[in-house]
Amino acid sequence: GENVEQHPSTLSVQEGDSAVIKCTYSDSASNYFPWYKQELGKRPQLIIDIRSNVGEKKDQRIAVTLNKTAKHFSLHITETQPEDSAVYFCAAPPEPGGSARQLTFGSGTQLTVLP
């Protein structure tokens, strides 16, 4: 099955600086990579996703890059704000074409934006 590793586990940045979180995956056939933001006691919220036919996707201050050769993808947050503080999870699906549908999640990154 899919194995997803996420780094770092904690990240502190000054307000206005950029934050980068990286994930690697094991299944070279995976073709969809979402990122979730989870505030304390709340639901994981999908903030951005990327498919394997593109290398980068941006949505305002958030971007995701994908390197299929190296099997890693990264979340980039620019001009960070205190409300960006949360736990961020990357995820990857199983090999397409099989019967499995579930996401495998990374272990999470606690991002703290210091005012």
Add this chain to the structure above:
Amino acid sequence: GAGVSQSPRYKVAKRGQDVALRCDPISGHVSLFWYQQALGQGPEFLTYFQNEAQLDKSGLPSDRFFAERPEGSVSTLKIQRTQQEDSAVYLCASSLVGLSNQPQHFGDGTRLSIL
């Protein structure tokens, strides 16, 4: 509804009791997933439904865990003879179609505490 709805939000039970957790997915969503999230960890897959069919239950930790979705909409996760290690947040997610590369949208979860 506007999003995935789960109830109850919190459940406290004594060891040995049975519990039932409910998930109401986004209207029209074909796929429904249950995940278990331990404190400080990413969600881990339990089981998956496509309409009323339970296509994958490989993540259920024991035969004390049972899930159903009899009419292809609302789902119930039942845990019999609860144990302390069952304490966790149980998350439900739904997606529009039954493909592995589709966004999954999560509910707020049920926080289960076994005394």
